[in-house]
Amino acid sequence: MITSTYRLQISPAFTMDAAASLVDYLARLGVGAVYTSPLLTAAPGSTHGYDVVDPTRASPELGGEEARQRLVSAARAAGLSLVVDIVPNHMSVEVPSANPWWWDVLAHGQESPYATYFDVDWSRGPVLLPVLGSDSLDELEVRDDRLVYCEHEFPLAPGTAGGTPREVHERQHYRLVHWRRGNAELTYRRFFDITTLAGVRVEDPAVFEATHREVLRWVAAGEVAGLRVDHPDGLADPGTYLRRLRAAAPDAWLVVEKILAVDESLPASWPVDGTTGYDALREVCGLFVDPAGEPPADRSLHDVETECRRLVTRTSLLAEMRRIAALANVDPEAIAEIMVAFPVYRSYLPEGLDDWAAAVAGAKHATPHLAADIDVVDNAVRKDPRGELATRVQQTSGMVVAKGVEDTAFYRWTRFAALNEVGGAPDRFGVTPEEFHRRATARAAGWPHTMTTLSTHDTKRSEDVRARLAVLSELPGEWAETVARWSGSHAIDEPSLNDLAWQSLVGAWPVTADRMRDYLDKAAKEAKIRTSWVDHDEEFEASVAAWPERVIADLGAEVEAFVARIAAPGWSNALGQKIVQLAGPGVPDVYQGTDLFDLSLVDPDNRRPVDYAERQRLLSRLEDGWLPDVDDTGAAKLHVVRQVLRLRRDRPDLFTGYRPLAAQGPAAGHAFAFSRAPELVVVATRLPVTLARTGWGDTVLPLPAGAGNWFDLLTGKPVDTGPEPRCAHLGDLLSQYPVALLLRGNR
Template sequence: MTLPRSTLRLQLHREFTFDDAAANADYFAALGVSHLYLSPLTMAARGSMHGYDVVDYGIVNPELGGEAALKRLADVLRARQMGIVADIVPNHMGIWQAGNGWWLDVLQWGRHSTYARHFDIDWHSPDPALRGKVLAPCLGAQYGAELAAGRITLVFDAQHARFAARYAEHVFPICPVDYAAILRGGATAETELDPALATIAERFDNLTPQPEDRTRASSALDALRGYVATHGTQAIENALAAYGPHAGASRERLHRLLDRQFYRLAWWRTAADEINWRRFFDIGSLAAVRTERAEVFEAAHALILRLYTEGIIDGVRIDHIDGLVDPRDYCHRLRERFAQRQGQRPPQLGDARAYLIVEKILAAGETLPVDWDADGTTGYDFMDQIGALLHDPNGEAPLTAAWNDLAGSETSFVETARAARRKILAENLSAELDRASRALHRLAREHPTTRDFTFTAIRRALTELAVHFPVYRIYPNNGVRTEDDEPYFQAALDGARASLPASYSAVLDQIDRWLGRHDARDEQAEASNAGAGAAGRERRTACAYFTQLSAPLAAKAVEDTAFYRYGRLLSRNEVGADPGVFALTVEQFHAANLERAQRFPHGLVTTATHDHKRGEDVRARLAVLSEIATEWCAVQRAWSALNAPHRRTATGELAADAAAPGAAASRDWAPGACAEAMLYQTLVGCWPLDLDPSDARGVEAFAERVATWQLKALREAKLRTSWQAPDLAYEAASRAFLFDILAPQRRDGFLNELAVFVARIAPAGAVNSLLQTIVRIASPGVPDLYQGTELWDFSLVDPDNRRPVDFEARRAALADTPPSERLGTWRDARVKLGIVHRALALRAVSPALFLAGAYLPLRVHGSGARNVVAFARRHGDAYAIVVGTRLAAALLSPQRDLPLVEPSRWEDTSIELPLALAGRALFDWLSPAAPKVGDDGRLFVREVLSALPVALLVEEGVPGR
C-alpha cells in the first residue's frame, strides 16, 4: 500500500522518538489512519525539536532512535497494514553546530571545498572583504568587542587533530594552510619548539587550499594525530597561548589568523545587509543548498530513496518547495528516481507509485501546477477554504469598522501587507534584494542599449515589483514565464508602475523582459551568436534570484508580520489564508472541492499543522464572532474600558488615566489598542472548556501560555518591539497587563466575564469544529490529522501547538458507540474523537468511495438553507451523504448547553438528493438516525440532524454498518 487513505502527523524529537510512535501504533490503527506522516527523519542539529535543521542527509537521526528504530516502527506499522510518509527538507540545512560536515568543509577550504557548490554562496561578492569568503553572522555583538572580551578563542580538537575558532557553541575550522604557523607559535626566545612537533609543522609548509594539495594535507593531519597520541597536547597548548585573546599582541595574532580564513566572523545584525549566501527566509542558522545540481540532489536523497526501496516509507512531503530553483524540475527528478526503484520494493506492498506532496502556499485563485506531477499540497488551501466557510459574510462590515476605529486608519490587509513587505525588504532581506538587483545590473551592462540603467534604479524598480507581488513566486520554464505565471507578474508590474514615477517605465519594461517575458523580441543577446548562451544563463540566474526573493518575502511579510498587525478577526489570519477574504459561500466552497477532485484528488486536506497560528478549534470558535459581530464589538469595547486601570506606560508605570480606546493618546500605553484587541480575541479563542476562573493555578498556567503567544505576536508585528531590536520594557509592561487582567483577585471582574462569554459562544464554536472535522474527512483528498487534534485543539502558535500529546488518554476515550451518544458531554471532546474515528472507519471499509469517488454538491432549500452544507460522494452505485450545520449561533437554544440545533428550528429545510436515491432508506454512520428519502429525492434536515450537528449517511449495504 502506497497511496494513503488518511494520515496522522507526528512531530518527532528526542522526547518523542520512533519507539514512542511505535508504542502508540495500536491506537493509531484503531483510530483509522493508514499512514503516519512524520516530521524530518534525517540527522538534525543536536536537540532539535522539529528536525528542519538537517545537518546530515545520509543518516537517520540518532536522537529519534536511528535507522534501527525507524525500521522497528515500520515493521510495527506494516503488521497493522499502515505505512509512513516522510517529511524531507531539500532546500536548506542547519549549519552552526559542528554536525554539518559539508558546511565545515566549506568553512575550512572555501571555494576549493568539495562542497563549495553544494550551498548557494556568492564567492564573488562586490564587497572586497567578502570575496572568496563566507559571512558568518553568529556573534552576539560586534566582532571587535567579542574579540576583545575573549569570547572568540583558538582551540585544538585532540580527537580529530584539528584547530578551530570557537565562539559559544559555534565551531569554525582553521584551514590547514595555517597549521605550520600555529604549531610554531609555541617557540619563544627562551623555549625551542619540540623537535617532533617541528617536524610535523614542516609537513604543513607551503600547503595550499587547492584540491591537488588535499592528499598532502590529509597526510599531515594524520601525522599530527599520531603526534598527539604519542606526545600529548602540552606543546600544542603552548602554541595556542600565542593566540590567546586576553593580551594585545596575541589577540592581534588571533585576529590576523581569523582574517586569513575562508569566513568572516560577524555580528548577527550584519546578515540582513551583507550575507553572501542564501538562507532559509532570514534565519542565519539555515543555509540553502543547491539541490538543482545533480550531485547535491543525489547526496540529499540517497537515504530517502533507499528507505523507499526497502519499503520503510511510502512517500514524501517536500518542505518549502518554493525555495528551490525549479520546483517543476525537482519534482520530475524525484518522481523519476522513485519510479526507478518502484519495482525493487517488497512485493507485498503492491505496485502503486510513491506518494509525493509539496508544502506550497497558494494565493486566492492560484492552483498548484499539474505538470509538476505531484499528488497535491499539504493542505493549507483546504484549511483556508473550510475556515472561510465558517464565517458569516454579514459580520465583515461591522468588524472592519471596529478594527479601523481601533487602528485609527482604514488601512486594508493588502495595504498592511505591502507596508510589511517594504519593511522586510529594507531590514531583513536587503542582501537578497541586492543580489537579485546585481544579477539584473550585470545583464544591463552587457548591451549598449541597457548599460545606462543604474543599479539604484534597478533596485528601486525590483523593490516595487516584489512589494506588489500577489503570490509567493512564479515558476519560469528555462527562464521564460509560463501562461500561468503571467497574470501574477503583470499584476505586480502594474502595481510597481503605479507606485513609481513615470521615469521608471523603461527600466520596468526591461526587467519584464529579463525576468522571462515571452515576446522579448528585442533581446539583443538572443539574436547575436556570440554570448547568447552566457546571456541566457544570466537571465535564468536573475529569474532564480528573484523567485528566491519573492517567496521568503511573502512568508516573512505576510505570515510573520502582517498577520500580527491586522486583527479584524484572527480566525482568518492563518497560514495559507488571506485575511482580506473574509468568508466563502457554500457554492464557492463546493467549487473549490470540485476543482480539487478534478486536479489533485489525493492531495492532503487538513485543518491543523505544526505551523498553524491557532489551533483548529480556536479558529472555529473565533469564527462565531462573525455571526455576532455587532455584539462582539460592544463586548470588546466594554472589556477595554473595564481593564483600562491596568494599562501601563511603555516603561511599566500604571496608566490608569489613559485615553479611551481609539484616541491618539491611547496608543502610548502597553500593549496598545490594536494589540489589546488581538489579545481579547486570543483569550476568547483558546480559553479551555474545563477551566474554572476560580482555579488560580489553572488560570496562571493559561496566562503563561498566552504570554508566550503575546511576546511572539508583538515581536513578529515589528511595530514597537521586534526580534532584532526587542523593547524589553514595553514587553514587560504588556505581560504585566495580561497578568493583571487575569489575576485571581479579579475573577469576579474581567476573568469571570471572559469565562461567561466563552461559555455562551462555545456551543456554536463546537458546531463549527464538528462541521470542519467531518467535511475534512469526507472531502476530495487525503484527510490529515495533526497530532492530538482528535480532541479539542485550543493551541496557539508554536511552541504551544507542539506540546506533548497524551495518546493514552485518547486511546482510553475511543469507543465503538455512535458519537451522538457523547454529545451530551461534548465539552470532554469525545464526540469529536468519535466522529473522527467513525468517519475514518468508513473510509477504511469503502476506500474507493472517497479516494476515487465523484464529489456532488447538494442543493438545500427552505428557511434554513444558508445554515446547511451538504454534498455527496459517489462511486458506482455507492453513495455517502455529508450534511452539516453552519452559522449556528442564532439557531442554538440559549437554554441548552448543547451544540445542536433543535429539530423544529429547521422547519421546511430540505436537501435535494440525486434521484437515484429517491425513496431509499439511509442510515447515519454517526448516530442512530435513519431518515427516509422522499420519492421526490428530498431529505428533511430536521430528520437528518436530530442527534448531531453533522451527519454521514450511507445505505444499508455498506460494510461495517
C-alpha cells in the same frame, strides 16, 4: 492508495519509538498513513527536524536507524503506510561542527568537495558568518585547532594556526562579523531571514543525489509510501526538482508545501499529487464564518501587506535585494518594488509569465522613478528565464511575501484573526457554500489525491480555536461591545495587538497565563510595530508580558462566562469543519492531538505533548458502542474522526466525485451538504447561533435517488426519508449531533 494521514511531530521528547507505540491507536482510528516530521539528523536538540545537518542518516536523537526500522515494522504490521517530510531547500549551520559538509566548506573554502552544495556567493570573498555580539574580535580564542567565540566553534584551514586569534581569523575562508550585519550583508542564501539555515543547491544533480540518497533508499525499499516536500518555492527550479524526484520515486505520493493565492493553481508541469492543503483549509474554515458579521477595517489589507513587504525588503531581507540588484546592476529598491508587487508567492518562469508581468507593472506604477531599472530587470528576466537573475528573483519573491504577509501583516491586520491563516485571505470574509462547492468540485476532478488539512505545525492557531472564533462573526455587535468594555481597563497599548489578544484569549480559553504571555510576545515581535525580534522595546514587552496574568486575575470570571456562551456553537463549527474536511475531496490529514478538541495557538504551542492515553481510553469506549455527548471532552470529535476515517479506509469506492446537495425550507442556509458516491452524504450545520433563534422548522434535505434505506453512521439510526423523492428532516437528523454521515445500503 493512501486514504488519510495522521501527522506526528517527532522530537527528542517524542521519538520514533514513541510514534511506533501509537500505530495501533492510529489503525483503530482508521488512519491510512503515519505522517511524520523530518526524520533525518537535525541540529543538536532540534524540536522540529527542519534544521537538518546530515541527510545521510536517520537522526540518532530520534532513535536512529534501528528505531526507524521499528516504526516501519509497526506500521506495516498494522496495515498503515508511512509518509515522511523532507527539506530540500536548506540545512542548519547553527552549530558548524554538527554539519560535516558545512564544516568542510568553512575549513577548505572553494577547494572543499562540498563548496558547490551550498548557495554561497564566493565572488564576495570569505563566507560571512554573523555571530558576534559586537564588532570586536577580542573574545576570539584558538583552542584545540579550532577558532572559538563564546559557545561557537569553527574549523581552521590547514596550515593557518599560529599567531594571535585575530591573525588566525584573517587566514580563514570565513569571517565572523556582528550578528546585525547578516540581514544586509550575508553572502549565502538562507531560509527566509534565518541566517542559521543555509540554502542548498539541489538543482545540481550531484547535490540532489547526495541529499536525497537516504530518503530515496527508504522509498525504494517500500518503507516510505509518500513524501511531503517542504518549501519548494525556495528552490532554484521547483519544476525540474519535482520531475527529478518523481523519476526517482515514481510510485510515491508526492505533496508540496505550496501556498497558493485564492485563484492560483499548481503549475501543470509539476508531477505531484497536490499541495499540503492550505487552500482547502481556507475554504473549509471560511464556510463557517457569517459574511453578515464582517467588521469594519481602518485600513485595507492590501495597504498593510504592501507596507509590510516593503519593510522586510529594507530590513531582514536587504541582503537578498542587494545580491539580486548586483546581478542586474540596478538600484536594490527596484528589485524590492518588484517583490512587493507580486500577486502570488512566486512565478515559475517561463510558466507564470502573467504573474511576472503583473509584478513588473505594479512596481512601475508604485515607483515611476525606478521604471528604467525595473525595465532592465524585466528585459533580462524575459530574455533568460532560467538564468541566475530570473532564478534568484523567483526564489526571493516567496520569502518577501511570506515574511511580509504571514509573519508581519497578519499580526497587524487583526480585525478577525480566524481568517489570518497560512494561505488565507482575511479580506475575503468567509466562503459561501456556492464558492466552496465550486472549488470542491474542481478538486475532486483535478486533484483528487491532494492533501487537505485544518491544522499544521505552521498554522497560526488550531482548527478548533478558529471554529470558536467563527462564532464571533454571528455576534459582531456583542463582541465589539465586550472588547471595548474589557479594554477600558485592561488594554494593550497597541491597537492591533490588543484586538488579537482578546480574540486569542477567548479562542484558546481556558489558557494559562504562561501560554498567553509566550504567544503575545511572539505576536508583538512578528508585527514589528512597537517591538521586534531584532530591536526590542523592553518597557512595552514587559507590559505585554504582564497582561495575561492581570487579565485572568481581574476578568477571568467574565471571560469564562463569555466563552461558556459561545462554546457549544464553537463545538458545532469544529465538528462541521472536521466532517467536511475528512469526507471531502482529497486525502485528509489529522494533525496530532486534533482528534479531540484542541485549543492551541501558534508554534511552539501547537507542539505541546498530546495526551494519547486519554484518546485511547475514549476510543475504547467508542468501540464498545458509546455515543458521546458534544462537550469539552472532545469525544464527539473523536467519534466523527473515527467514523469517517474508517469508512474511507474500508470503502474508498464511496469517496469519488463530488455533488452539492441543497436543503429546502426556512433554515436551508444553515445546512451544508454534499454527496461523494451516490450512496454517501455528508451534512454539517452552519451559523449555529443564528439557527438557534429559529430552529430547523420543516427544513429538509433531498437525498440522491436510488434504492435502499439510509442510516446515519454517527448515531447508528435509520433515517426516516419518506416516499420518493426521499428527504431527510434536518430537525430530526441533526438532533443528536450537528453533523451527519449518511450511508445508503447495508451497514
